[in-house]
Amino acid sequence: MSAAGIGSRREVERWIREGRLHVNGSVPELGTKLGERDRITLDGRPVRLHADARESHVLLFHRSPGENLDIRAATARAAELLKAPRSSGRWLAIQPMPPVDGGLEILTDDGSWANRVSRGVHALTIDYVLRMRGALNDGLIEDFRNATDCEGEAMSILKAEPQYGEGANHWLNVTVRATRSALVRHWWAARGLIVSRLMRIRFGPVHLSRDLPRGHSRAMLSSERNALVNEIDAAVATVANDADAAVAADGTAAPL
Secondary structure: OOOOOOOOHHHHHHHHHOOOEEEOOEOOOOOOOOOOOOOEEEOOEEEOOOOOOOOOOEEEEEEOOOOOOOHHHHHHHHHHHHOOOOOOOOOEEEOOOOOOOEEEEEEEOOHHHHHHHHHHHHHOEEEEEEEEEOOOOHHHHHHHHOOOEEOOEEOOEEEEEEEOOOOOEEEEEEEEEOOOHHHHHHHHHOOOOEEEEEEEEEEOOEEOOOOOOOOOEEEOOHHHHHHHHHHHHHHHHHHHHHHHHHHHHHHHHOOO
16 A cells, blocks of 8 residues: 555554554455455545556655645645546655755655655755854854764764854755754754754755745656665665674774
């Protein structure tokens, strides 16, 4: 069902545990294989699977900060233009930003692709642009670059480039890995600077281009989709190799 875009894998598992999902009149076990002839209902309503017969779609959406991610509204016009089936698929968001933040969002009706990308997001590098109010200085920026945790949660800051503004507002371009935008906000708030705007402008190899206005979406090119998956696979492999190398180094350094 997740491959058909009906819901994420976690959602489908929860529906099964809650007894809301039935296959041929009974609650299935986790991992049950489904076919087109199976009768599937969710909360008593029929669900049809046509994962192999339909084309999948991925959208890039420019969301304004402070606005909830309304996937139905964001994909309504795009679904019409792309002729995406409304009845057999459900649009999913890949690592959506918190409501207070905005910028690049990736939406898809391909549950299998969504699961593959979501599992490797932690290895990707992400770019944020921040607008802050307060006394920003080089010392704080250097501390931020060297930060490894916030409120007990790990952070990985790869780059922080200031664009000092006039008055109390300043801009900061940030590159992170496996670091939630909320942690970035909290780190600066703890030092007396308020992040008044935070936008995601890059998601791995995918950039938020200037020709995509706020509130608009466009189809993600197949080349962009392939580049994202390829970068995820390479990044996951690099992270795994680095972890193995660290374990080997610790083992070599350990006394006999």
